[in-house]
Amino acid sequence: MQFRHKIAGGDFAKAGNVASSVKKVLQQLNIDHVISKRTVIALYEGEVNVVAHAYSGIIEIEIDEEKIKIIITDKGPGIADIDQAMVEGFSTATPQVREMGFGAGMGLSNMKKNSDFMKISSIVEEGTVVELINYLKPDARQESK
Amino acid sequence: MQDKNQNKDFHHALKVDNDLCFGCTHCMTACPTQAIRVKNGKATIIANRCVDCGQCYIACPVSAIDVEQDDLEMIFKFPVRVILIPSVLIGQFPRKILTSDIYDALKEIGFTHIFEVETSIDMVLDSYKQFMDEHKERPMISTFCPAIVRLIQVKYPSLVGNLLRVNPPINMSAVYFMEKLKASGIRENEIGLFYATPCAAKIAAIKSPVGEIKSPVTGVINMNFLYNRILKYLQNKRTDTGVHHTDDLTSKGILWSLTRGEVVHVSGRTLAIDGMKNVNEFLENIENEKFDTFDFLELRACDESCAGGILISGNRFLTVERLQKRALRYKDQETTQELKTKNDFQNIKINQFLDNIEPRPMGRLDENTAIALKKMERKHRLMCFLPGLDCGGCGAPDCETLSEDIVQGNALISQCVFMQQQMISQNLLSPDQARQINEDIWGGDRLGKDCNKIELEDENN
Ligand SMILES: Nc1ncnc2c1ncn2[C@@H]1O[C@H](COP(=O)(O)OP(=O)(O)O)[C@@H](O)[C@H]1O
Ligand code: SF4
Ligand SMILES: [Mg+2]
Numbered sequence: 001m002q003f004r005h006k007i008a009g010g011d012f013a014k015a016g017n018v019a020s021s022v023k024k025v026l027q028q029l030n031i032d033h034v035i036s037k038r039t040v041i042a043l044y045e046g047e048v049n050v051v052a053h054a055y056s057g058i059i060e061i062e063i064d065e066e067k068i069k070i071i072i073t074d075k076g077p078g079i080a081d082i083d084q085a086m087v088e089g090f091s092t093a094t095p096q097v098r099e100m101g102f103g104a105g106m107g108l109s110n111m112k113k114n115s116d117f118m119k120i121s122s123i124v125e126e127g128t129v130v131e132l133i134n135y136l137k138p139d140a141r142q143e144s145k
Numbered sequence: 146m147q148d149k150n151q152n153k154d155f156h157h158a159l160k161v162d163n164d165l166c167f168g169c170t171h172c173m174t175a176c177p178t179q180a181i182r183v184k185n186g187k188a189t190i191i192a193n194r195c196v197d198c199g200q201c202y203i204a205c206p207v208s209a210i211d212v213e214q215d216d217l218e219m220i221f222k223f224p225v226r227v228i229l230i231p232s233v234l235i236g237q238f239p240r241k242i243l244t245s246d247i248y249d250a251l252k253e254i255g256f257t258h259i260f261e262v263e264t265s266i267d268m269v270l271d272s273y274k275q276f277m278d279e280h281k282e283r284p285m286i287s288t289f290c291p292a293i294v295r296l297i298q299v300k301y302p303s304l305v306g307n308l309l310r311v312n313p314p315i316n317m318s319a320v321y322f323m324e325k326l327k328a329s330g331i332r333e334n335e336i337g338l339f340y341a342t343p344c345a346a347k348i349a350a351i352k353s354p355v356g357e358i359k360s361p362v363t364g365v366i367n368m369n370f371l372y373n374r375i376l377k378y379l380q381n382k383r384t385d386t387g388v389h390h391t392d393d394l395t396s397k398g399i400l401w402s403l404t405r406g407e408v409v410h411v412s413g414r415t416l417a418i419d420g421m422k423n424v425n426e427f428l429e430n431i432e433n434e435k436f437d438t439f440d441f442l443e444l445r446a447c448d449e450s451c452a453g454g455i456l457i458s459g460n461r462f463l464t465v466e467r468l469q470k471r472a473l474r475y476k477d478q479e480t481t482q483e484l485k486t487k488n489d490f491q492n493i494k495i496n497q498f499l500d501n502i503e504p505r506p507m508g509r510l511d512e513n514t515a516i517a518l519k520k521m522e523r524k525h526r527l528m529c530f531l532p533g534l535d536c537g538g539c540g541a542p543d544c545e546t547l548s549e550d551i552v553q554g555n556a557l558i559s560q561c562v563f564m565q566q567q568m569i570s571q572n573l574l575s576p577d578q579a580r581q582i583n584e585d586i587w588g589g590d591r592l593g594k595d596c597n598k599i600e601l602e603d604e605n606n
Contacts, residue, residue, distance in 0.1 A: 001518050001525075020429055028510045029517040033303040065515045136514065 001063045007047060009055040009076065012100055018059050019044035029063065031136060038114040039068050039134045045107040046072045046130050052093060052102050053077065054127065067116075070132040078124040085120075086112065156353035157195050158213050158345035159202060161188045165209035168587055170537040172201035172210060177421050178300055178507060182550075183540040186588020194507045196295035197349040198421050198446045199455035212345045212456060215364035220255055223337030223363070225326060228256040229318060230341045232263055232399045233451045234368055236468040237459030242379060250378035254371070258326070262340070263398030265317035265495075270397075270410055272311040272497040277411075277441070284416075284439035285309040287407055291350035292446035293424065294502065298355070301428050302504030309441070310499040314401065315340055315347070317495050319361040324493045337363045341371055343402075343454030346446060355502050372458040396472035402451035403465055405443070413440030420448045508549065520552040527551055531561055538562040540586035560586060 005018045026036040050057035054076025062069045079085045086108050093103025117133035166187045173181040180194035202210040220226045286307045319338050342365045351360045400406045408415040424444045447453035453461040511517035527548040535543035539560035550556035568574035
């Protein structure tokens with residue numbers, strides 16, 4: 001099952017819409033709510049990053065019996081130093097963006113925390129690709145009941 | 146575990162009156178959980194999805210949605226007949242009507258004792274504090290409004306663990322007054338405890354409680370019924386009937402069921418939201434971590450909370466105004482006399498907390514994720530074919546819901562009026578078959594009316 005969503009940079013009012021729609025899909029698929037919640041949090045942060053830092057982006061979501069795979073591809077400034085960007089609290093967000101309640105510098109680390117696999121590749125002044133995977137492990141599902 | 150619950154029949158207080166319903170789709174479109182379909186020209190409610198919020202009742206143009214209630218006659222089975230009244234009952238009446246007159250009217254109707262539901266508010270608040278100290282989930286979501294509890298169970302199951310599982314004031318007060326009456330020498334089976342309800346959700350909560358074994362309330366009397374009876378009594382008012390009543394309130398109690406009635410007493414970062422649409426919009430959009438920074442959410446299904454309950458006859462804004470004025474008069478009363486003088490609440494064993502509340506997610510395509518995935522793919526293919534107009538012509542509230550009904554085997558794609566045209570032009574469906582499908586949804590006589598005759602009838606009236 002595949003879904004594809006376009007997102008526009010700078011459109012903060014719509015940031016989170018993709019995460020909301022995926023939340024509904026995961027619920028309909030009877031995905032364990034802990035896995036679902038982790039996925040939605042990670043996706044939300046990725047979505048916000050495109051809105052806050054890039055010009056436009058595409059989010060592809062692929063769900064099969066084993067895993068949820070999310071690929072967020074954007075056109076934007078890219079990330080020069082990925083390790084530094086991953087540090088909790090590091091942010092290049094403008095004061096205006098911060099005013100709106102975004103830009104605490106916790107997004108990427110939250111994405112890492114809430115995914116089983118995360119890979120970032122980026123080319124400066126071209127864009128960024130973030131790949132996230134969460135597995136639908138039966139043992140994880142058991143624990144949460 | 147979740148499925149055991151899903152299959153269990155949930156009690157609903159809202160019913161469609163088939164004699165009045167003409168299948169107009171107003172309720173179907175208004176329902177926040179897509180629980181209504183039109184079949185055979187009548188609205189039908191899907192029990193697993195209904196949360197008893199009453200949006201359908203408000204939307205219906207011909208009053209075809211009934212709120213069930215217990216027969217008033219049943220109170221006379223008990224020698225001691227207690228009516229538990231929430232503050233909004235009094236708030237509906239114009240200020241020139243004295244509270245004592247309302248009590249007299251209730252006595253005339255047949256009650257022997259009148260107690261205020263909000264008497265137990267201090268105990269409820271202590272329980273809030275205790276529960277929030279012992280449970281670290283944030284935000285905690287109030288369980289005061291039963292429509293919200295059910296909404297979360299069916300539509301936001303991942304938030305079930307955030308529910309603040311404190312027994313609502315009506316239950317605590319009912320147990321308290323029961324014990325008090327028993328202590329005065331009356332036998333339990335002689336006491337009937339009746340609740341004057343402002344809404345269908347409270348009825349459903351009493352008849353099939355969530356997170357509690359059995360409600361201590363014997364029966365419910367709808368507030369719109371009482372309102373009319375009280376007004377009638379006041380028109381031909383008799384002398385003082387000397388009824389037992391408490392009128393023992395605090396401003397907290399008077400304001401509790403109004404919007405912000407809870408949040409003002411809970412410390413930390415809180416938010417109060419009223420109205421089903423507003424609550425839904427908020428819950429739809431909170432699935433990210435910022436939500437954790439709230440400590441407490443007061444969510445109410447009705448606009449202006451219980452002042453806007455579907456069984457409230459008075460204007461909701463005036464009700465709020467009157468109760469605010471009333472609260473001012475009680476502002477120096479710190480705690481109720483009951484609590485202060487007797488300390489009875491401490492001596493009586495009252496369940497402060499509710500048991501676990503189970504999620505009962507609606508719209509799950511299948512238990513098994515592999516099968517659910519297949520159905521999801523089919524659903525999305527169907528949605529691509531459907532026009533996306535959400536016109537309701539198929540008897541479902543929108544194209545997405547029809548797609549779900551189809552993959553679950555509960556509907557046909559030919560129910561869509563646009564698909565029907567296509568299928569007829571491609572010889573996949575005969576015009577007769579199409580007519581039959583429409584009749585199954587909208588009823589046989591819908592288009593067969595003799596409009597000339599109807600016009601004549603109108604003129605004769
Ligand atoms: N999609 C992106 N394109 C460009 N830069 C990004 C992108 N995502 C993250 N960054 C950079 O990494 C930093 C840290 O990101 P994050 O942890 O989400 O914090 P925040 O978004 O609050 O600044 C951002 O400030 C930004 O400089
Ligand atoms: S807000 Fe009050 S009246 Fe309305 S459904 Fe909830 S409890 Fe009932
Ligand atoms: Mg970010």
